Structure formats: C-alpha cells, structure tokens
Amino acid sequence: MTAQPYREPAPPPSGPPRPSRRLATYCNLGIAAIVGASFGACSRYGCRYDHLEESAGAVLGFLSVGAIVVLAVMALRRLSQTARRRAPYEPRDKASVVGIVLTSLFALGSALLTSLFWFVSTQSPSSLGIGGWGRPLRIGKRAVTPDVRASKEWARGPRPDPSGLDDVTRAVLRDLWLHDARKEHASVPAFGRVARHLVALGAPSDLVRRAHLSCLQEIDHAERCFALASAYAGEDLGVQPMPALYGGDDALPRDRTKALVQVATEALVDGALLEDFNAELARTALDDVRDPACREALVRIVEDESEHAALAWDILAYCVAEGGEPVVCALRAKNASIGETPESLYDPALVARVEALPDRAPLYAHGRVRPEHVEGVFRARRLYAGERLGAILRTARRAASQGAALSASN
Numbered sequence: 001m002t003a004q005p006y007r008e009p010a011p012p013p014s015g016p017p018r019p020s021r022r023l024a025t026y027c028n029l030g031i032a033a034i035v036g037a038s039f040g041a042c043s044r045y046g047c048r049y050d051h052l053e054e055s056a057g058a059v060l061g062f063l064s065v066g067a068i069v070v071l072a073v074m075a076l077r078r079l080s081q082t083a084r085r086r087a088p089y090e091p092r093d094k095a096s097v098v099g100i101v102l103t104s105l106f107a108l109g110s111a112l113l114t115s116l117f118w119f120v121s122t123q124s125p126s127s128l129g130i131g132g133w134g135r136p137l138r139i140g141k142r143a144v145t146p147d148v149r150a151s152k153e154w155a156r157g158p159r160p161d162p163s164g165l166d167d168v169t170r171a172v173l174r175d176l177w178l179h180d181a182r183k184e185h186a187s188v189p190a191f192g193r194v195a196r197h198l199v200a201l202g203a204p205s206d207l208v209r210r211a212h213l214s215c216l217q218e219i220d221h222a223e224r225c226f227a228l229a230s231a232y233a234g235e236d237l238g239v240q241p242m243p244a245l246y247g248g249d250d251a252l253p254r255d256r257t258k259a260l261v262q263v264a265t266e267a268l269v270d271g272a273l274l275e276d277f278n279a280e281l282a283r284t285a286l287d288d289v290r291d292p293a294c295r296e297a298l299v300r301i302v303e304d305e306s307e308h309a310a311l312a313w314d315i316l317a318y319c320v321a322e323g324g325e326p327v328v329c330a331l332r333a334k335n336a337s338i339g340e341t342p343e344s345l346y347d348p349a350l351v352a353r354v355e356a357l358p359d360r361a362p363l364y365a366h367g368r369v370r371p372e373h374v375e376g377v378f379r380a381r382r383l384y385a386g387e388r389l390g391a392i393l394r395t396a397r398r399a400a401s402q403g404a405a406l407s408a409s410n
C-alpha cells in the first residue's frame with residue numbers, strides 16, 4: 001500500500017464571478033427598461049402607440065425609470081465588491097472591471113436620458129388643452145395655434161367702437177380677442193381633420209357634411225375675432241403660416257377598431273366636452289355685453305359651438321355603434337381621466353394684466369367672460385357630459401347583450 005502524498009485542498013472559489021453573464025444580464029435589463037421608459041414617455045408625449053392606453057404607458061414609464069435606477073445601483077455595488085474581494089492568488093480580471101464600469105455608465109446615462117425625456121414630456125400641454133372658443137387643433141397631443149402678423153386677410157366682420165376705452169384696456173381687449181382668434185383659426189384644420197377621419201371610417205354623409213360645415217363656421221368665428229382684435233389694435237391683424245402643419249399628423253391607426261376608438265375619444269374631449277363648455281361659457285358673456293359687434297360675434301359663437309358639440313355626440317354614438325365594446329371601454333377610461341377643473345384659459349401674463357385693471361366693466365361690455373363663471377360652468381358641463389356618456393354606453397351594452405341573446409336563440 002502506497003501512501004498518498006499530502007496535497008493542500010484546493011481553495012474555494014472566490015473573487016468576482018465571471019462577469020460576462022452578469023454584464024449581459026444588466027445590459028438586457030437596462031435595454032428593456034429604456035424601451036419601457038421611452039414607451040411610457042412617448043405615450044404621454046404624443047408618439048403613436050396604439051396598443052397602450054395613456055395611463056398604462058405612464059405606469060410603465062415610471063416602473064422603467066425605477067428599474068434603471070436600481071440597475072445603476074447594482075452595477076456600482078458590483079464594482080465596489082470587485083475592488084474589495086480581489087484575492088492575491090487570482091490575477092485581476094481587467095475585463096470584469098471594464099465591463100462593470102461600462103454597465104454602470106450605461107445605466108446612469110440611461111437614467112439621465114430618460115429623466116430628460118420625462119421632463120420634456122411634462123412641459124407639453126396636457127391633453128385637455130382648453131381654449132376659447134373652437135375645437136383645439138392638436139399636433140400629437142399639443143394644442144397649437146398660429147402666430148399673428150399685420151394682415152388684412154382674416155379680419156372680416158363687424159367692428160366694435162373702442163373710442164371710449166383707455167389705452168391699457170384697449171390693449172388688453174386686443175390681446176384677449178387675439179387669443180380667441182388664434183384658437184378659432186386653429187379649429188379650421190381641426191375640423192378638416194375630423195372630416196377626413198369620418199370619410200376614412202366610411203361615416204354617413206350627414207356627419208361628413210356637418211364636419212365640413214363646422215369648418216366653415218370656424219372660419220367665420222376666426223374672421224370675426226380678428227376683426228374685433230384689429231379694431232382694438234388700430235391695425236388689421238391676421239395669421240402667419242403654420243409650419244407645424246406641413247408634416248401632417250392626422251393619420252388614423254390602420255386597425256379599424258383602434259381608429260374608431262381614437263375618433264370617439266377625441267370627439268368626447270374636444271367636441272362633446274370642450275366645445276360645449278366653450279358655448280356655455282360664451283353664453284354667460286351675453287348678460288354683460290353692450291357693444292353690438294361683440295354681441296353679434298358671441299351670439300354666432302354660442303349657436304355654432306353648441307352645434308359642434310352636438311356633432312361630436314353624434315360622431316361618438318356612431319363610433320360606439322360601429323366599434324362596440326372596445327370603444328365603450330376606451331370612452332369610459334377617457335371620461336374617468338378628465339379632471340374636475342379646467343386649466344387656465346389664458347396666458348398667465350395676460351391674466352395678470354386683466355387683474356391689474358382698476359375697472360373690468362369695459363371688458364365685459366366688450367364681450368369678455370367673467371372669470372368667476374369659468375369653474376362653475378366647467379363643472380356643470382363636465383357633469384352633463386359624464387351623465388350623457390353613461391346613458392349612451394349603457395344603451396350600447398344593453399343592445400349588444402340583446403343581440404347576443406337573439407343570435408344564441410336562433
């Protein structure tokens with residue numbers, strides 16, 4: 001029997017594990033998180049992701065930002081462990097350190113990039129984008145309006161008599177009516193977009209005709225508002241070109257159900273709620289207005305915007321009838337996402353100028369809305385829209401279940 005020579009037991013494996021697998025894991029998770037964050041941020045900012053509701057996109061975005069931060073912390077911890085646990089009998093694994101440093105930079109850079117993206121997205125106007133008096137024009141989810149220039153091309157209609165106004169009040173009235181003129185002008189392509197969508201969906205001629213008629217009515221509103229603003233300005237004012245419209249952003253999803261969902265939800269917010277709100281708010285100004293030109297513009301706006309809201313309800317009902325349950329669900333979700341209070345109607349600097357006036361009675365005599373009416377009117381119209389929508393959706397579901405029962409019995 002031969003004695004076996006004594007051998008030192010092999011040291012247990014120590015030091016950093018092989019980095020390639022961890023590196024790959026971090027990178028894969030990081031890429032997934034960035035994609036998720038971008039998905040969420042884009043969904044909120046206005047990129048077109050038809051498979052995601054806005055809220056789902058936002059949640060995914062927040063989760064992904066959290067995941068990126070966690071990955072960055074894990075990578076940094078790994079780096080410090082590598083530095084501490086390097087054994088004297090094991091050569092320093094340079095590839096490991098380089099890989100971990102790169103992963104850390106990758107994760108931290110991703111977090112910064114996503115934060116920047118998120119910051120930009122939060123600076124964009126919200127989806128509600130209230131403005132007087134027409135239907136908002138959206139590029140992505142931003143409401144856009146034209147810039148103004150001296151021009152005789154848009155100022156058409158009765159003009160007010162500004163002779164009894166002081167210079168400051170005149171300037172405020174000019175800018176208030178210019179605000180409305182720009183919004184009304186933007187409503188023209190907004191209704192052109194609605195008409196195009198209705199044709200794409202194969203909607204009845206009545207809806208298409210009314211969308212085009214609304215377009216003409218918004219031209220009339222814009223001309224009247226520019227005429228009012230021009231009278232206060234002492235020169236004719238019109239619009240500049242709108243390069244934001246050059247590229248076009250009015251494509252519908254190719255899937256018909258998704259297209260119906262988009263048209264229905266836009267009809268709910270931009271027409272059934274906002275144009276109805278605009279009409280009712282303008283109606284409150286009729287109690288105070290004294291200038292005949294301002295009164296005529298307000299009367300026309302109240303009548304036409306009410307018609308536009310009615311058109312939106314009919315478009316919504318058409319989409320529900322055509323699209324069924326997915327449209328019903330989308331409308332419920334959209335309605336639940338609408339806030340209880342309106343955003344500010346006007347630029348804060350303009351609001352401050354209005355508030356600085358010693359006497360606001362001339363504003364009301366020239367057709368401007370009393371600010372104390374805004375919240376109450378919005379709450380009332382929001383409530384009305386919610387109840388009317390609920391009735392439409394209940395009827396649609398009842399009809400669908402009756403149809404299913406009938407086909408089952410046959």
Ligand SMILES: [Fe+2]
Binds near residue numbers: 133
């Ligand atoms: Fe309108």
Ligand SMILES: [Fe+2]
Binds near residue numbers: 135
């Ligand atoms: Fe309008």
